[in-house]
Amino acid sequence: MMEFRTQGYNGYAVKYSPFFDSRICVAASANFGLVGNGRIYVLGLTPNGIQAEKWFNTQDSVYDVAWSERHENQLVVASGDGSVKLFDINVNDYPVQSWKEHNREVYAVHWNLVSKDTFASSSWDGTIKIWSPERQNSILTLPTHSCTYSTAFSPHSPSIISSVSSDSHLRIFDLRTPASASNHLVALIPIHGPAPLMGGPANSLRPNTPPSEALTHDWNKYRSTVVATAGVDQIIRTFDTRNPKGGPVAMLRGHEYAVRKLAWSPHLSDVLLSASYDMTCRVWSDGTSMSQPNAHPGIAGNGSQLGRMDRHTEFCTGVDWCLFGSEGWCASVAWDERLLVWDVRSQISPQMRS
Template identity: 35%
Template sequence: MAKVFRSPARHGYAVEVSPFFPGRVACVASQYYGIAGCGTLFVLDETDSGISLVRSWQWGDGLFDVGWSETNEHVLVTGGGDGSLQLWDTANHNAPLRVAKEHTQEVYAVDWSQTRGENLIVSGSWDHTAKVWDPAFSRSLSTLKGHEGVIYSTIWSPHIPGCFASASGDGTLRVWDVKGAACRLAIPAHKTEILSSDWCKYDQNIVATGSVDCSVCVWDLRNVRQPVNQLQGHTYAIRRVKFSPFTKTVLASCSYDFTVRFWDYSRNQPLLDTVEHHTEFVCGLDFNLHIPKQVVDCSWDETVKIYTPACLSTGAAP
């Protein structure tokens, strides 16, 4: 059974589990499905009986993505519909610590670097640019241009310092070198918009993409002529893909078809499980880094759910 947190009149866009606290989750949600109105950042704790609200903050525009600091357990970054990034501290009840506004359209993706000795944020926007930031937020360190469409996803490599991937409405997955401020690889990964991407936690060459074409493609960056595997099963656009932090070839995807699906891309029949416990688009998804097999998701149906899918709990997956 899933534990459920309800966010009345707030439609979930993204969730991320704290890298420091096993039961702590951040969720960003927006009024009116993100089309109008304000956004809310929720910090939640899993308890024995359910999910409790630690703190919440309002922002004057929709909030679309969230990332925890990898160096300070109390700090988070969010991306907003007004083109700004906001830095929040769970010890500060009232307002963001800092706000940076350079993007000219919605910020749809934020991510905090994980590699040792690096403390950077990357943002991706509907203005077709990605920006790299120091958490001091005085101004961006670099602006990376090359995409010909909206950027929906920016994800740091967990292996290679100064390297991130971006996914765009132009159908390409791009890999960027921050030090050189250059695109090192552009993959025509789908013929339609790509809404999400993620790096394998165990192999620096493996990246997954999720698209409006209802498929997840797994790519080996050393040979991008065709995907390693194409995972078919969703019936509407895939909103987010996430690799397991515990099993090299297992990943999850959530979709506008109201489902979350679990895959093992190394198998001939890769689909492990389909979870149908939402009544609206599922937009946010994350694995718990501390609790093997636990998953968190959020939906436009105004709920955040924490659960263990059957395929992982029964040992059907490696």
């Protein structure tokens, strides 16, 4: 396990470079992101440990970061002052571009993984905005009408974008549809709708559970209609967007406090990572891998926790997988001012490996 200290700055997000397996970016903020400035670290994994290659200071807190998918030296940052900033590693001190259209804190940014020419931001002001690095103004604004903590382009389509927000809904937008009154909204999925009975068929439902804020979500990298969500109620849920009224397909329980970040594996279709305010990062299977003897994709309740990493000593806020090399390497950040790089496989119990 490798470690880097973000001295004086509490981690909020971590992202591996899509171009280099040895480069990581961390978004961190002073005073736990409540007041003060932020810092973006560009870090290199070397034989001598993790080294800071570059850092940028910001006047306000920073909550998320996304690498450009077409320029190896550029990254976009979500800021507490409502701005979105683009930095270039080869340019000292200042962002090469800055946009300020959001009226509240920007809490998430995500680059288009397919077309690679746009990125999205979401804000506490109840909007998602889509941007191009070449334009001075946003391309499109998608209203969510509630504090939006997470937004993401589908890794399977350049036109599908999703979000989760404080009203406990997963929204799916298709930019190919006419805007009309729906503003490209094609699915509004209640996260805390009818829940499947554990171990029973997906249509065996319990009464509605009370809604709570959804803080994070991620698209499955191999199954184009599967999305995982999580938030304040500690439960990770997976949904199939082909059946928006069918409720969650799987529910993964184990975290003791809110789940702050989810990331599906880029190597395995059934594995995902989570980071939580209970100071742990955990690895899960959603139960759909046919290599598991009792796995049935159409039946809820087969998901399970495979392992946990509890080396952080404060709220865990970010986690990301390395895209390159052997499966299992990841990075995590927390409010304990530490970045940890570790092998997920080392945290999986021997019983679960068989």
